[in-house]
Amino acid sequence: MIAGRDCSNCGKASPASGTILDLKYKLKKSFTTVRFSILLLTPVAWTAEMVAFSTLEKPSSSPTPPTHTLYIATSKKLPLLFKNNKAKISYFCIMANSLRICSSSSTTTALLNLRAPSSLALSDSPGSDSGLGSISFPLKSLKFSTRQVLKPPHRTTKLVVKATEVDISLSPKVNSIKPSKTVAIADQATALVQAGVPVIRLATGEPDFDTPAPITEAAKNAIREGYTRYTPNAGTLEIRQAICHKLKEENGISYTPDQILVSNGAKQSCVQAVMAVCSPGDEVIISAPYWVSYPEMARMADAKPVILPTKISENFLLDPKALESKLTEKSRLLILCSPSDPTGSVYPKRLLEEIAQIVAKHPRLLVLSDECYEHIIFAPATHTSFASLPGMWERTLTVNGFSKAFAMTGWRLGYLAGPKHFVSACGKIQSQFTSGASSISQKAGVAALGLGYAGGEAVSIMVKAFRERRDFLVKSFGELEGVKLSEPEGAFYLFIDFSSYYGTEVEGFGKIENSESLCRYLLDEGTGCTSPGRCIRG
Amino acid sequence: MANSLRICSSSSTTTARLNLRAPSSLALSDSPGSDSGLGSISFPLKSLKFSTRQVLKPPHRTTKLVVKATEVDISLSPKVNSIKPSKTVAIADQATALVQAGVPVIRLATGEPDFDTPAPIVEAGKNAICEGYTRYTPNAGTLEIRQAICHKLKEENGILYTPDQILVSNGAKQSCVQAVMAVCSPGDEVIIPAPFYVSYPEMARMADAKPVILPTKISENFLLDPKALESKLTENSRLLILCSPCNPTGSVYPKRLLEEISQIVAKHPRLLVLTDEIYEHIIYAPATHTSFASLPGMWERTLTVNGFSKTFAMTGWRLGYLAGPKHFVSACGKIQSQFTSGASSISQKAGVAALGLGYAGGEAVSIMVKAFRERRDFLVKSFGELEGVKISEPEGAFYLFIDFSSYYGTEVEGFGKIENSESLCRYLLDKGCTSPGRCIRG
Numbered sequence: 001m002i003a004g005r006d007c008s009n010c011g012k013a014s015p016a017s018g019t020i021l022d023l024k025y026k027l028k029k030s031f032t033t034v035r036f037s038i039l040l041l042t043p044v045a046w047t048a049e050m051v052a053f054s055t056l057e058k059p060s061s062s063p064t065p066p067t068h069t070l071y072i073a074t075s076k077k078l079p080l081l082f083k084n085n086k087a088k089i090s091y092f093c094i095m096a097n098s099l100r101i102c103s104s105s106s107t108t109t110a111l112l113n114l115r116a117p118s119s120l121a122l123s124d125s126p127g128s129d130s131g132l133g134s135i136s137f138p139l140k141s142l143k144f145s146t147r148q149v150l151k152p153p154h155r156t157t158k159l160v161v162k163a164t165e166v167d168i169s170l171s172p173k174v175n176s177i178k179p180s181k182t183v184a185i186a187d188q189a190t191a192l193v194q195a196g197v198p199v200i201r202l203a204t205g206e207p208d209f210d211t212p213a214p215i216t217e218a219a220k221n222a223i224r225e226g227y228t229r230y231t232p233n234a235g236t237l238e239i240r241q242a243i244c245h246k247l248k249e250e251n252g253i254s255y256t257p258d259q260i261l262v263s264n265g266a267k268q269s270c271v272q273a274v275m276a277v278c279s280p281g282d283e284v285i286i287s288a289p290y291w292v293s294y295p296e297m298a299r300m301a302d303a304k305p306v307i308l309p310t311k312i313s314e315n316f317l318l319d320p321k322a323l324e325s326k327l328t329e330k331s332r333l334l335i336l337c338s339p340s341d342p343t344g345s346v347y348p349k350r351l352l353e354e355i356a357q358i359v360a361k362h363p364r365l366l367v368l369s370d371e372c373y374e375h376i377i378f379a380p381a382t383h384t385s386f387a388s389l390p391g392m393w394e395r396t397l398t399v400n401g402f403s404k405a406f407a408m409t410g411w412r413l414g415y416l417a418g419p420k421h422f423v424s425a426c427g428k429i430q431s432q433f434t435s436g437a438s439s440i441s442q443k444a445g446v447a448a449l450g451l452g453y454a455g456g457e458a459v460s461i462m463v464k465a466f467r468e469r470r471d472f473l474v475k476s477f478g479e480l481e482g483v484k485l486s487e488p489e490g491a492f493y494l495f496i497d498f499s500s501y502y503g504t505e506v507e508g509f510g511k512i513e514n515s516e517s518l519c520r521y522l523l524d525e526g527t528g529c530t531s532p533g534r535c536i537r538g
Numbered sequence: 539m540a541n542s543l544r545i546c547s548s549s550s551t552t553t554a555r556l557n558l559r560a561p562s563s564l565a566l567s568d569s570p571g572s573d574s575g576l577g578s579i580s581f582p583l584k585s586l587k588f589s590t591r592q593v594l595k596p597p598h599r600t601t602k603l604v605v606k607a608t609e610v611d612i613s614l615s616p617k618v619n620s621i622k623p624s625k626t627v628a629i630a631d632q633a634t635a636l637v638q639a640g641v642p643v644i645r646l647a648t649g650e651p652d653f654d655t656p657a658p659i660v661e662a663g664k665n666a667i668c669e670g671y672t673r674y675t676p677n678a679g680t681l682e683i684r685q686a687i688c689h690k691l692k693e694e695n696g697i698l699y700t701p702d703q704i705l706v707s708n709g710a711k712q713s714c715v716q717a718v719m720a721v722c723s724p725g726d727e728v729i730i731p732a733p734f735y736v737s738y739p740e741m742a743r744m745a746d747a748k749p750v751i752l753p754t755k756i757s758e759n760f761l762l763d764p765k766a767l768e769s770k771l772t773e774n775s776r777l778l779i780l781c782s783p784c785n786p787t788g789s790v791y792p793k794r795l796l797e798e799i800s801q802i803v804a805k806h807p808r809l810l811v812l813t814d815e816i817y818e819h820i821i822y823a824p825a826t827h828t829s830f831a832s833l834p835g836m837w838e839r840t841l842t843v844n845g846f847s848k849t850f851a852m853t854g855w856r857l858g859y860l861a862g863p864k865h866f867v868s869a870c871g872k873i874q875s876q877f878t879s880g881a882s883s884i885s886q887k888a889g890v891a892a893l894g895l896g897y898a899g900g901e902a903v904s905i906m907v908k909a910f911r912e913r914r915d916f917l918v919k920s921f922g923e924l925e926g927v928k929i930s931e932p933e934g935a936f937y938l939f940i941d942f943s944s945y946y947g948t949e950v951e952g953f954g955k956i957e958n959s960e961s962l963c964r965y966l967l968d969k970g971c972t973s974p975g976r977c978i979r980g
Contacts, residue, residue, distance in 0.1 A: 166839045167808040170869045171723045171745060180875035187676045194681060210670045220664050228655045228854040230648055232631045237638060264708045268878045279615045296876040301615060364611045395610045410672040410883030425614045431624035432740040434712045438882050439854030
């Protein structure tokens with residue numbers, strides 16, 4: 001059995017000429033080598049290709065019984081053979097005067113690893129860095145001694161091993177979605193930090209404060225008192241009641257606990273909402289710049305993301321007329337994020353009301369209102385929950401959380417509030433995806449909501465700091481020539497227009513072509529880690 | 539209609555709400571505070587001018603009030619309509635609600651140990667909080683926990699992985715469903731031996747794949763018959779889900795049986811195996827656990843799922859993982875990056891401590907397993923004395939899957955007829971709390 005890809009793909013890169021020599025050299029250094037020859041057959045023709053290989057023993061400290069692993073050094077012809085034949089290798093014959101025909105009923109197998117240049121690396125058998133594939137064949141039937149095998153093979157003994165490949169194709173769904181670029185950049189920065197490289201981390205959307213003490217105390221108490229069991233799928237009654245209270249007092253929207261769904265972060269709250277209400281072919285309206293995950297969430301639901309650009313001159317706020325012009329009978333969900341990631345824009349109430357009037361005319365159009373940054377807001381801007389607008393409660397899915405306001409990013413806690421019909425549907429998805437959120441985090445969340453209006457002093461201290469930083473950065477970047485920005489009224493992002501720098505050649509780096517290369521430049525040279533606007537702006 | 543009403547202008551921004559109430563059976567929306575609203579109409583308020591005196595008069599002349607009422611389309615996606623909610627989660631939630639209402643309930647429905655998380659793990663969790671490990675972790679989990687998992691899988695399971703072949707999630711349920719979604723295309727078949735964990739078929743439906751249920755026999759300890767498996771395989775067969783020790787039967791697949799299964803699997807290039815090993819350490823001698831990925835030729839096509847909830851009594855911490863070929867694990871990571879991102883940073887620190895407790899969880903775990911074994915022995919003996927009850931003695935996990943079918947059809951005074959396992963459970967819930975086999979057996 002060959003593990004790995006359809007071998008007809010193998011020949012796409014030409015092998016390095018030093019393959020055979022390098023492998024033999026490497027093997028000789030570490031293991032006892034034995035030479036055999038192997039005949040490869042394809043269903044198309046009995047085209048023989050002789051390759052050299054060696055056998056070696058697994059280290060005896062291995063917990064599993066030692067196996068004989070045969071490494072084949074590919075000749076130049078081998079990949080070409082695959083390419084020319086465009087056929088799967090289905091049989092291997094191992095010829096050596098010391099080998100016997102294997103019985104297929106044997107349960108002890110040996111593993112034959114095919115090695116190729118790393119450019120052809122196709123599978124990743126444990127311990128190998130550039131395997132071409134593996135073949136299993138019964139070991140018991142092989143009897144050979146090192147003395148015999150050192151002799152060149154005179155007589156061929158045919159060993160037929162039926163090799164079957166593994167189909168490693170992925171689902172169309174997973175192929176259609178992109179990985180989160182901000183997550184990828186943050187992971188890259190973490191790896192650099194772990195490698196000892198000093199990096200200023202500006203990519204992930206998380207406060208650099210510690211979770212406030214009353215919250216951590218509540219969590220430690222929860223652990224101490226044994227709150228370490230499954231909670232109800234939708235979250236504990238305690239936290240759902242606390243959320244209802246918060247939404248009423250701070251946002252002017254009334255919900256009952258069965259209209260609340262607590263999840264492992266607001267990201268999950270968002271994607272479940274999209275999946276619950278969007279059918280294949282539905283359109284999800286997303287104003288750009290946007291948080292990278294919104295379009296992928298639409299794709300998860302087989303819906304089509306419709307991107308609506310906004311202008312820096314209008315503070316990246318959605319133009320109601322532009323929205324109206326984009327609406328079709330397929331429009332199912334409008335995603336609003338205020339304060340906005342990544343622009344920091346805050347939608348004034350009158351603008352939301354204009355949008356509400358347009359929404360009201362479309363029976364199919366629902367609104368997902370992402371209000372995660374609600375409390376990170378700078379006067380005179382104020383936050384308005386879309387669901388509080390007249391006529392909008394029935395069609396609004398309100399998402400909020402704890403990560404940003406309370407510096408609880410690692411605790412993984414967010415929630416959805418909305419009409420029961422929708423929230424139950426999201427709960428159904430959740431019951432088959434993750435079940436309830438962490439019991440400890442939920443106890444911590446209750447404490448967070450008990451800190452007082454808008455998080456009380458603990459949160460206002462952080463917001464004050466964010467404001468000071470915003471003021472400093474807006475002033476500093478404003479002094480840079482060719483840089484445009486819209487002063488954020490909320491969140492902790494600065495979405496800067498550096499486009500006047502695109503096309504510049506930088507010595508030792510290359511050309512700054514777009515925001516992505518600019519970020520890479522900053523990461524390499526300044527060890528500052530930022531997110532490219534291109535993954536956000538669309 | 540009233541002679542005091544004027545035609546409304548649609549440009550007014552102040553609106554009033556007119557709630558239509560209907561019997562609760564017609565409840566279609568749930569405006570805040572109303573329990574059985576039929577719907578709401580918003581209409582501009584400013585244009586309405588009326589005094590109480592006027593409206594008491596019967597209307598003589600009709601004034602037309604045009605209110606543009608737009609309904610809200612509350613339809614759901616076909617995807618969410620096609621999946622069922624988790625019945626065991628629903629039963630557990632119901633039991634919780636009863637407990638909160640002050641009703642004493644013996645909770646036997648959810649699959650979780652009734653032990654507290656062992657002290658060293660708890661300490662590590664608290665330290666993580668104290669030291670500020672409260673930030674986002676890498677999507678796949680911290681390097682520290684992935685390395686610890688690689689070490690565990692090598693030492694305890696004989697399977698080799700590198701950290702980039704591990705994906706840590708918010709529980710093994712997520713690990714499973716992401717694996718199914720990554721590898722199954724619409725129309726693919728997912729083979730699930732019954733009795734099964736309720737979520738497996740729904741995971742298949744999440745991926746638009748078709749669950750193919752393979753019944754097993756109590757006389758064969760609910761173990762999958764390789765011949766039955768072979769007879770069900772088609773070119774659409776994409777994933778075989780094995781769970782050993784099994785939820786809900788407690789069966790443990792012996793190595794030789796897994797080898798037989800692997801030989802069948804090997805003949806089918808499209809067939810991958812999802813092996814759910816979450817109950818690995820809850821096992822009773824002489825049974826031993828074999829990881830499917832350790833079998834010859836199976837590493838490349840096995841997605842190994844395991845976690846912390848059951849072994850370490852960490853159900854509330856939400857921590858599980860997938861191990862497999864990088865190609866598949868990366869695909870699952872891609873889904874995760876757009877669904878939940880990384881798991882709790884605190885739970886991951888606790889997980890590292892759990893894996894540091896020693897081989898198979900060391901003494902902390904063996905104490906729990908010993909207790910589970912004693913309970914198993916007691917229950918198997920006690921139920922064995924009941925007439926008409928059939929059981930297969932579980933060799934692992936903490937479930938007893940009992941055949942009560944000889945009682946179906948019985949009338950119970952004050953309750954009604956026991957028709958199936960669901961009604962039996964409802965009857966028992968009046969006295970206790972259990973999970974119906976029907977939602978598990980299929």
